[in-house]
Amino acid sequence: MGAVALTQPQPYELGYVWSSKAVKMDDEFSFEFKFRISGSKRHEAGESLAIFMVKEGMKIVSEDTSFYGTNRNFEGLVIAVTTDHPGTKGDVTMDPQKITLYASDGKNAPIELGSCLRILFYDENRDDFVPSHASTIRMTYKQGRIVMDIDPRNTQRWSRCLANGKISDVLPESSEMWYESLIVGIVAKTGEKRTRFEAMTFKLYDKFRDASELASPDWNGAEGDRALKIAHQLEHMLFEVKDSIEQMLDQLGEKALRDIQRIEALEAKLSNSAFVMMEERLGEVEKRLTTVSTPIVEARVKQVEMRANHRLEHFKNQTNSSSKAWLKPFFVILGILTIFAFYSYREYKAMNKWNKNYM
Numbered sequence: 095m096g097a098v099a100l101t102q103p104q105p106y107e108l109g110y111v112w113s114s115k116a117v118k119m120d121d122e123f124s125f126e127f128k129f130r131i132s133g134s135k136r137h138e139a140g141e142s143l144a145i146f147m148v149k150e151g152m153k154i155v156s157e158d159t160s161f162y163g164t165n166r167n168f169e170g171l172v173i174a175v176t177t178d179h180p181g182t183k184g185d186v187t188m189d190p191q192k193i194t195l196y197a198s199d200g201k202n203a204p205i206e207l208g209s210c211l212r213i214l215f216y217d218e219n220r221d222d223f224v225p226s227h228a229s230t231i232r233m234t235y236k237q238g239r240i241v242m243d244i245d246p247r248n249t250q251r252w253s254r255c256l257a258n259g260k261i262s263d264v265l266p267e268s269s270e271m272w273y274e275s276l277i278v279g280i281v282a283k284t285g286e287k288r289t290r291f292e293a294m295t296f297k298l299y300d301k302f303r304d305a306s307e308l309a310s311p312d313w314n315g316a317e318g319d320r321a322l323k324i325a326h327q328l329e330h331m332l333f334e335v336k337d338s339i340e341q342m343l344d345q346l347g348e349k350a351l352r353d354i355q356r357i358e359a360l361e362a363k364l365s366n367s368a369f370v371m372m373e374e375r376l377g378e379v380e381k382r383l384t385t386v387s388t389p390i391v392e393a394r395v396k397q398v399e400m401r402a403n404h405r406l407e408h409f410k411n412q413t414n415s416s417s418k419a420w421l422k423p424f425f426v427i428l429g430i431l432t433i434f435a436f437y438s439y440r441e442y443k444a445m446n447k448w449n450k451n452y453m
Contacts, residue, residue, distance in 0.1 A: 096294070097130065097225075097292040097293065097294045098111060098292065098293045098294075099290060099291075099292050100143070100280065100281075100282035100291045100292065100293055101141075101282045101283070101284050101288070101289065101290065101291045102288075102290055103133045103134070103135065103138075103139070103284075103288045103289060103290050104284065104288050105284060105285065105286055105287075105288050106284060106285060106286075107282075107283070107284045107288070108159060108163050108281075108282070108283050108284075109281075109282045109283075109291070110155060110163065110279055110280060110281040110282065111279065111280050111293060112151055112152055112277060112278070112279040112280075113151075113277050113278045113279070115277075116149075116151075116275040116276060116277050117276045117277070117278070117298065118274050118275065118276070119273040119274065119276050119300060120273075120300065121236065121237050121238075121271070121273070122234075122235060122236040122237065122300075122301060122302040123234075123235050123273065123298065123299060123300055123301070123302065124232070124233060124234040124235065124298075124299045124301065124302045124303065124304055124305035124306070125147075125232070125233055125278075125296065125297060125298045125299065125305055126230060126231070126232045126295070126296075126297045126305045126309050127145055127230065127231045127232075127280075127293075127295070127296045127297075128228045128229070128230050128248065128293075128294040128295045128296075129143060129175075129228060129229055129230075129231075129280075129291070129292060129293050129294060130216055130227070130228045130229065130290075130291075130292045130294065131143065131175070131177075131186075131191065131214050131215050131216065131229070131289055131290070131291055131292075132215065132216035132217070132218050132223075132289070132290050132292070133186075133215070133217075133218060133288070133289045133290050134217070134218045134219050136185055136186050136187045136215070136217055137184055137185055138287055138288060139177060139186045139215060139287055139288065139289040140177040140178055140186070140284070140285065140286075140287025140288070140289060141176070141177060141178070141282075141283050141284045141285050141287055141288070141289060142162045142163070142174055142175065142176040142177070142178075142282070142283050143174070143175045143176075143280070143281075143282045143291045144162035144163065144164075144172055144173065144174040144175070144280070144281050144282075145172065145173040145174075145231070145278070145279075145280055145296075146164070146168065146170065146171075146172050146277075146278065146279040146280075146281060147170050147171045147172070147273075147276055147277075147278055148168040148169060148170030148171070148172070148272075148276075148277060148279070149168070149169045149170055149200070149272055149275055149276070149277065150167070150168050150169065150170075150200075150277070151277035151279060152279070154167060154168045155281070159283060161204065162174045162176070162281060162283060163281040163282065163283035164281055166198070166203055166204055167200060168198055168200060168204075169198060169199055169200030169265070169272050170197070170198070170265070170272050170273075170276070171195070171196070171197055171235075171240075171261075172195075172196040172197075172198075172204065173193065173194070173195055173196075173231065173233065173242070174192075174193070174194050174196065175191055175192070175193050175214065175231075176191065176192050176194070177189070177191050177192075177215070177287070177289065178287070179192040186215040186289075187213070187215055187217050188213075189213075190211035190212055190213045190214075191211070191212060191213065191214045191215065192209055192210075192211055193209060193210050193211075193212060193231070193242075193244065193255055194206055194208070194209040195207045195208050195209065195240065195242065195256060195258065197261055197264040197265055198264065199264060199265055199266075205264050207240075207256075207258045207260060207261070207264070208242075208255075208256035208257075208258050209255075209256065210244065210255035210256055212229075212244050212246045212253075212255070213246060214229045214246055215289075218290075227247060227248050228248045228292075228294050229244070229245065229246050229247065229248060230244070230245040230248055231243075231244060231255075232244075232245070232252070232305050232306060232309075233305070234302040234303070234305060234306075235261070235273075235302060236302040238259060238260075238261040238262035238265075239257070239258070239259040239261065240256075240257070240258050240259075240261055241254070241256075241257045242254075242255045242256050242257070243255060278296065278298065280293045280296065297309070
């Protein structure tokens with residue numbers, strides 16, 4: 095008997111299978127579903143496996159996985175098996191799993207119509223673990239009434255889980271029955287807790303008694319069990335190697351991140367040290383330049399001042415000598431002008447006198 099592994103014992107996985115076509119059923123049908131919930135770390139196992147018999151199919155698989163890996167907008171029935179419920183103590187080999195029946199009309203929130211508790215988890219570390227063993231859910235539906243039985247260890251020892259005749263209250267009769275276009279899906283989900291959820295067989299019958307009357311044992315015998323056990327062990331080994339590689343990669347990634355942070359801190363430290371050292375060096379150079387250049391500049395300034403003073407004195411001397419040189423010609427001209435004026439005045443008086451005498 096083969097199995098489809100919907101999830102591996104890894105955190106936050108979502109796996110599902112859906113029928114490719116809708117199935118038209120009448121007001122009675124039945125099904126038998128074989129599955130296995132298992133793992134090697136019983137204190138870390140958890141989350142859910144759900145059977146959907148709805149009209150919408152894959153449309154309810156979205157980013158919203160709050161309702162057993164899907165959203166709540168469906169019309170039909172859901173049977174959910176979950177490890178997390180009030181009263182559990184964290185050991186799935188001792189805590190029973192909860193099997194719950196839900197119904198929804200697609201307009202309102204799903205309504206819980208009954209539940210039961212059974213221990214369904216298989217501890218893969220036990221010596222008597224056999225991969226062919228499974229758990230089985232058998233459900234019959236007829237005219238709005240559901241009966242569900244459980245065989246926890248696939249030993250043909252059935253026990254009644256629930257019986258409910260109120261399906262028509264949630265899914266009323268209408269011109270287009272919800273079961274006239276039925277799509278079946280199996281959805282498994284893990285979270286922080288992780289479990290291997292496997293679907294083995296799902297058999298749907300169009301009569302409500304067929305699931306119990308037509309079912310046949312599917313044990314492959316001791317040889318088949320040995321082959322399955324070897325295959326299962328190999329699968330375990332591969333996943334252990336995968337986990338080891340992922341842990342090693344995570345550790346290498348963390349080490350690389352720490353190295354990057356150390357390099358960045360070292361670069362920042364070196365940059366700060368270089369900046370401080372450069373400032374100190376520039377200060378020293380500035381100080382040395384000031385010490386060396388100040389006397390030179392002062393001497394140069396004095397030299398310039400001396401030259402300027404010398405040229406100023408020379409200019410003054412030249413100015414004084416020039417001013418004395420032009421005084422002599424000035425007085426000569428002034429004397430000539432005075433003599434000329436005196437002579438002219440004398441001639442003028444003589445002419446006035448002549449005029450008075452002879453005119």
